[in-house]
Amino acid sequence: MQNAGLEYDYTVSKWFAYLAIIFGIVGMSIGTYIAFELAFPGMNEWFGQYGTFSRLRPIHTNVVAFGFTLSGIWAAMYYIAQRTLKVSLKENSFVHGLAKAHFWLYLLLAALMVTTELMGITTSKEYAEMEWPLDVLTVVVWVLFGMAMFGMIGMRREKTLYISMWYFIAFFLGVAMLYLFNNMEVPTYFVTGMGKWYHSVSMYSGTNDALVQWWYGHNAVAFVFTVPIVAMIYYYLPKESGQPVFSYKLSLLSFWGLMFVYLWAGGHHLIYSTVPDWMQTMGSVFSVILILPSWGSAINMLLTMKGEWNQLKESPLIKFMVLASTFYMLSTLEGPIQAIKSVNALAHFTDWIPGHVHDGTLGWVGFMVIAAILHMAPRYFKREIYSRKLMEMQFWLQTTGIVLYFSSMWIAGITQGMMWRAVDQYGNLAYSFIDTVTVLHPYYTIRAIGGLLYVTGLFMWAYNFYKTMQSDKVLEKEPAFASPMGA
């Protein structure tokens, strides 16, 4: 390697890793709390108007998606970019400054996001709840991120971009485009000089608004929960296992395929709604096609482990990543199934949907972020990971949590969907709506327990990370492949 002497600067990456841990615990604790509220509604009154399910639900989704996940992604990006481009942030104080500004403004944005949403200031659009002043701040944060990343690309010594960088670039461009178009809104104060200054009204109305929102909402899943996470697995799995990526051609096919197909699939959120039928069908069809590029990446990763499956037994980090890849396959198969019109008629509006979201987010996104940060810890601190055993326990606890979560929600969703349409012998509806709610109590309880297990695992993760910082088992130099870990 020509630049073996290059010393990377992990400052910003490390900051984002701390944030990912904090946001993970906060966001998923809120999630667990509201899951218990559905099972035990009395809990809605514990914190007055600030503790109801409806007020907290957007905070849960935002903190987990845009707090935990984005922090984890950026921790990885600032790490992977330096290493695959063969540059160090130390070399250019301007780019380093951009990266730091990116971090601090993002932290400010996240704090404001939680505060305003707790106060009930929201546009109501899922995953785009922030009002216009925060949208403006988001654009600033995004531009800083872009400048820092392209700054590093501009400085690069390795001419060819590694696969991970393709995905990070797509992540930057995709989110920028989607976010801008979905958040087009008119601040009412500037037009009329009346009312709250931060209030705005959507540029689109009714069906059009829904169309743009789900084109965005679905692709927020694509470009936050998929694209950058694929970037991460393409780096960390080969690195941790010491195995080369199985196939370059397969990664090409998967990348360009994913880019082309994903955007079309947004229509599957609007099946049997008032958007035109052809669009709904396109949503269905492209969702099914989406299996190809999704499974392409996942299979590419699994085959990277070919001949080295013994590592699965030995390393909990490999366990996390291989299971992440497997959950990615599961949820990218489940999604298209739900996008088939007849299945959608049953599944839409039921708990099967949050079930589907969570096997993807907890299993795929969550596990990848957890593994990435633990992989980086010994490189950040030049110390051995504190405990392998703790990681093993965390893995099994969280896997059990996920299984409880999605299996209970599958049953709940299908039960509810079937009960909504059930008729008696005269063709009248067999159940009143409330019957279809009370029947879900046991499943809501199981789901909440699943969430609790997962959050417990996050605390173990945080503890392991913290103890690694404190460890006296100092490493002479950065480990090349498998992360060293204590018993």
Added chain:
Amino acid sequence: MFHWLEQRPFFFSVGVFLVIAFAGLIEIVPDFAQASRPVAGTQPYTLLQLAGRHVYIKDSCNACHSQLIRPFKSETDRYGPYSLSGEYAYDRPFLWGSKRTGPDLHRVGEYRTTDWHENHMWEPTSVVPGSIMPAYKHMFTQNADLETAYAEALTVKKVFNVPYDQPGFTKLGSWEEAKKQALEDAKKIAADMKNKDVKEAVERGEIPEIVALIAYLNSLR
């Protein structure tokens, strides 16, 4: 070609952008003009209803309730005629929701009344035993933000040509007129309610959130 692109970040980025932007253009653009046309009889929200809609959004009612009746017999039997695109022409933002933890509300004004909502929002289990919906008692004490609602109505009138004040459509008028009308509407709703504090507040010329919210829910037909 791919090797070439991978060494040139600029062209690579342009390529990625074109590939991802393509679907949006083809799917979204063609339908824009048609889908926003209102069906006959659809009215823009009155000031009080709009303020109530803001309360609905503030407490994220859409997290658990949809406003979209799908064209299935089991849905039309339960909720009424299936939803039409033009009925949403004045909905900014749309509030279809994505999850029915509670029932659909698109035509809730057809079969629920002011006093039902009052009891339900105060203590859901009092009218629906087994309900897991939270109580929203704070809506009985906090006031709705009429001014922001007016600002929004005026904005959509000016910017998007929503037909306020046109013959046969909802009257908005000046801020003074609109406020007076909203208070009159609020009094009609309060007359059907039993909560003393709310009634007194409306007498004083205030509009508690619950009154605005009920006005909005009653308008959903």
